[in-house]
Amino acid sequence: MSEKILVIGANGQIGTELVIALRNRHGGQQVIASDINNPVEAIKDSGPFEFANVLDKETLYGLFQKHQPTQVYLLAAILSAVGEQKPKLAWDLNMNGLINVLDLAVEFKTSKVFWPSSIAVFGPHSPKQNTPQYCIMDPNTVYGFSKLAGERWCEYYHAKHGLDVRSIRYPGLISWKAAPGGGTTDYAIHIFYEALKTGTYQSFLSADTMLPMMYMEDAIRATLQLMDAPAEQISIRSSYNLGGISFTPETLAREIKQHLPEFAISYADQDSRQAIADSWPQSIDDSQAAQDWNWKLEYDLPRMAAEMLKNLKNTLNL
Numbered sequence: 001m002s003e004k005i006l007v008i009g010a011n012g013q014i015g016t017e018l019v020i021a022l023r024n025r026h027g028g029q030q031v032i033a034s035d036i037n038n039p040v041e042a043i044k045d046s047g048p049f050e051f052a053n054v055l056d057k058e059t060l061y062g063l064f065q066k067h068q069p070t071q072v073y074l075l076a077a078i079l080s081a082v083g084e085q086k087p088k089l090a091w092d093l094n095m096n097g098l099i100n101v102l103d104l105a106v107e108f109k110t111s112k113v114f115w116p117s118s119i120a121v122f123g124p125h126s127p128k129q130n131t132p133q134y135c136i137m138d139p140n141t142v143y144g145f146s147k148l149a150g151e152r153w154c155e156y157y158h159a160k161h162g163l164d165v166r167s168i169r170y171p172g173l174i175s176w177k178a179a180p181g182g183g184t185t186d187y188a189i190h191i192f193y194e195a196l197k198t199g200t201y202q203s204f205l206s207a208d209t210m211l212p213m214m215y216m217e218d219a220i221r222a223t224l225q226l227m228d229a230p231a232e233q234i235s236i237r238s239s240y241n242l243g244g245i246s247f248t249p250e251t252l253a254r255e256i257k258q259h260l261p262e263f264a265i266s267y268a269d270q271d272s273r274q275a276i277a278d279s280w281p282q283s284i285d286d287s288q289a290a291q292d293w294n295w296k297l298e299y300d301l302p303r304m305a306a307e308m309l310k311n312l313k314n315t316l317n318l
Contacts, residue, residue, distance in 0.1 A: 009076030214244030
């Protein structure tokens with residue numbers, strides 16, 4: 001049976017690239033992109049698009065009824081930094097949007113649901129180094145505790161309804177194809193733009209702030225790999241740790257200087273995002289993903305930096 005795939009929140013950083021990857025694999029007409037805003041060009045031109053607000057259950061119901069999706073990817077969310085400015089909206093969207101989709105997936109007997117979690121589920125008392133799959137989790141941001149609660153809902157719907165829900169705790173994601181979406185790790189995207197455009201960058205995080213990151217190619221590949229894995233191989237129904245590469249703004253700047261020797265980085269005074277970053281892990285143990293569905297990172301820091309600079313140079317016509 002051919003798949004019919006619905007991607008909700010398709011205009012975002014992950015959604016933009018995931019929709020294209022899914023359409024390349026399954027065919028443009030089999031993948032319905034959906035978002036609250038007008039579709040970006042790449043999505044508009046390559047297959048069907050539907051307007052939908054994840055909090056509008058009636059519209060969502062119509063989408064499920066019309067398309068009868070076999071797979072649903074729910075990517076609509078408010079990220080960490082924006083979530084601290086609009087905490088109640090972030091909770092409402094991140095939580096009730098998920099429950100709306102889980103309910104409809106049960107009702108319409110959707111085969112698989114993907115929902116992204118984040119390293120933001122960890123908090124000040126979680127181990128900072130090689131953070132394990134199971135440990136103390138005391139997130140202190142709305143984004144973090146909405147993701148932690150979402151993980152519990154995913155596990156609950158699997159246990160109570162047999163719904164095949166799958167999830168990844170993404171680290172910071174780095175991409176040249178879509179604009180960053182208000183996350184604490186977004187400095188690692190902005191820095192490449194500014195390095196190419198102005199030759200300087202002022203970081204809102206301190207020089208030695210170590211965070212786990214991942215090139216988007218790896219994140220998309222991991223997502224599809226997880227969704228392809230046989231159900232009996234999925235041992236975690238909350239969300240899988242995914243590690244990536246850990247570096248600081250200073251380390252990243254040194255890597256960029258390998259390509260642009262004149263590049264200079266400076267550091268702003270204390271920013272509210274610093275406290276968020278300080279509460280997150282510095283490195284992640286993703287051995288469970290490796291064990292269950294053969295996850296393996298492909299892009300290290302030098303390869304990722306070279307790809308970002310090369311592709312952005314073309315995109316920005318520099």
